[in-house]
Amino acid sequence: MSDLNTPSGIVASLQRGQLFSAACPSRDVLKHITSRWGVLVLVALSTGTHRFSDLRRKIDGVSERMLAQTLDWLEGDGFVARRAYPVVPPHVEYSLTPMGREVADRVAGLVDWIEENLGRVLHQHHDTGVAPADQPVE
Amino acid sequence: MSDLNTPSGIVASLQRGQLFSAACPSRDVLKHITSRWGVLVLVALSTGTHRFSDLRRKIDGVSERMLAQTLDWLEGDGFVARRAYPVVPPHVEYSLTPMGREVADRVAGLVDWIEENLGRVLHQHHDTGVAPADQPVE
DNA sequence: GGAAGTACATACAGAAATGTTAGTATGAAG
């Protein structure tokens, strides 16, 4: 009886201890997903297949290099599927894998919350009293 | 931006365009939440109030500096509440604010997914086999 | 013939994040 695999909370609570451990591989996966562009790519692909240049245009601010690398990470983790057509001007399509969709849904949930509550959050910054602290700007 | 608050999808889709814009402030909030330690702090605080050193011991790998800074960001965004007791050896307690709990729940959802599916993800890395040159496709 | 467009890879560089070390206040413990 390998009951270490109960899909409910047992595994979750056990495994969670893992994330808190520096060496746990889940930290790498988390890093890819929560990376600056990873989140945006997942959300962008939530609406369907996109070509490389479409993503680049949609995600304001990404450089080709970063987009390529992010897609590479996500593909390596099995969240994104890459499909290349051997045509003259390169044509490549990216889409979410079933697993990627599961992740993207959760990421989108977080992103949606932020956007819907941005007002409340920003308001906080005002009555936080002060603390210009040491972080210049971003 | 006061009556743009319809709770359903309208705001989400409109606002979402914001996240895709480089200058949107939501990117900063997202950065704090998805920062390397931000995720871990939120998850750690999900189980209740913690003192600074408790968090430090629980989150393997954080340095005091980073923990302090992360808590500062999260406090500034209104996700974490800080309570200091003016006692001899400093005593400070951190906990989630109502707003922080909402965010933490979503973050925890993502983290849980990762931990529960880590096996599948790691497996991916193996058969990511090198693409044999050209992809005929279709 | 020359320019343009696509989906990248590679090299180098500047920016940003993170870590390390040292230090502060104060009371308790040894």
Add this chain to the structure above:
DNA sequence: CTTCATACTAACATTTCTGTATGTACTTCC
């Protein structure tokens, strides 16, 4: 009296991240 513990901050070093510039293959358009 010395050491320890807490919750930090400031200064400095380092690692990591991200961007820019450049190049490639090949075809279509002018």
